[in-house]
Amino acid sequence: MAYRYLFGPVPSRRLGISLGIDLVPYKTCAFDCIYCECGQTTNLTCERGEYVPTDRVIAELDDYLATAPDLDYVTFAGSGEPTLHTGIGEIIAFLKDRYPRYRVAVLTNSAFLTDPEVRAALMQADLVVPSLDAVSEEVFLRINRPCPGLTAGQVLAGVVTFAREFPGEVWLEVFIVPGENDTEDEIQRLKDAVAAIGPDRVQVNTLDRPGTEIWVQPATPGAIERIAEFFGENAGAIGAAPESRAMPPEVEGAVEIILATIRRRPCTPDDIVALTGLRPAEVAKCLRLIESRALIEPVQEKRGVFYRPA
Numbered sequence: 001m002a003y004r005y006l007f008g009p010v011p012s013r014r015l016g017i018s019l020g021i022d023l024v025p026y027k028t029c030a031f032d033c034i035y036c037e038c039g040q041t042t043n044l045t046c047e048r049g050e051y052v053p054t055d056r057v058i059a060e061l062d063d064y065l066a067t068a069p070d071l072d073y074v075t076f077a078g079s080g081e082p083t084l085h086t087g088i089g090e091i092i093a094f095l096k097d098r099y100p101r102y103r104v105a106v107l108t109n110s111a112f113l114t115d116p117e118v119r120a121a122l123m124q125a126d127l128v129v130p131s132l133d134a135v136s137e138e139v140f141l142r143i144n145r146p147c148p149g150l151t152a153g154q155v156l157a158g159v160v161t162f163a164r165e166f167p168g169e170v171w172l173e174v175f176i177v178p179g180e181n182d183t184e185d186e187i188q189r190l191k192d193a194v195a196a197i198g199p200d201r202v203q204v205n206t207l208d209r210p211g212t213e214i215w216v217q218p219a220t221p222g223a224i225e226r227i228a229e230f231f232g233e234n235a236g237a238i239g240a241a242p243e244s245r246a247m248p249p250e251v252e253g254a255v256e257i258i259l260a261t262i263r264r265r266p267c268t269p270d271d272i273v274a275l276t277g278l279r280p281a282e283v284a285k286c287l288r289l290i291e292s293r294a295l296i297e298p299v300q301e302k303r304g305v306f307y308r309p310a
């Protein structure tokens with residue numbers, strides 16, 4: 001079966017070997033974050049819907065997981081916000097019913113956690129990783145560039161409520177953008193927010209690959225460590241990608257196609273998508289994997305970030 005909605009599995013910096021599920025078309029999100037590694041949001045929306053057929057996603061999962069692959073997580077992530085999809089609860093329920101040996105993770109921008117339907121849909125997951133990058137409204141608008149009507153106050157209230165109700169693990173992610181949310185004042189507000197949420201872990205993240213806005217720079221490792229320490233003992237920096245285990249043939253196939261494309265000429269991720277027909281989320285994950293093998297390197301050019309052989 002050819003998979004349209006699954007990608008990987010690939011080594012993830014947080015989740016080990018993770019099979020990805022992409023529930024929205026590229027690039028559908030309620031935010032247009034300046035640091036997003038998937039590129040600019042082309043469909044900025046707060047409207048939930050069945051963006052891709054729920055039964056097709058379930059059929060792909062059934063086909064793939066029936067082979068009993070070695071995975072640490074099945075993860076709802078990809079090239080947009082997974083909780084925009086109204087079938088996410090049904091898909092999680094299918095996974096927990098048919099393949100209970102696999103841990104299910106949901107990465108979310110937290111935009112919809114005020115919605116009781118969304119919170120209920122996530123209840124059967126094992127791990128939810130909500131993002132919170134800002135508490136001040138003006139910082140939220142500058143970093144996350146949300147669809148109209150969404151406020152930082154709503155996002156924080158949603159995460160607090162969700163963390164109180166959710167029986168699984170909550171790992172809060174805070175993405176640091178130097179010059180935007182690393183002021184003393186905002187970091188203190190974020191620390192207060194962490195205390196209100198009470199997550200199992202706080203993961204402090206920064207730019208690892210080129211973001212949507214090319215001027216966004218990573219915070220230094222020292223700054224990330226200091227912020228994590230300030231947040232408390234359950235906070236830490238997101239580490240390096242795990243050593244790759246043997247990747248399934250379809251992933252190595254995609255890696256080979258991308259490498260062959262880059263060896264012909266340096267390409268942006270968008271070029272690779274256009275030239276290979278691979279999905280943007282798959283290209284993003286494979287580029288990370290190839291970079292971790294030190295086979296390619298990014299170079300900033302006028303038209304964006306190009307990858308060339310290392």
Ligand code: SF4
Nearest residue numbers: 029031032033036109
């Ligand atoms: S980082 Fe996440 S929330 Fe932000 S634009 Fe990208 S997919 Fe959406």
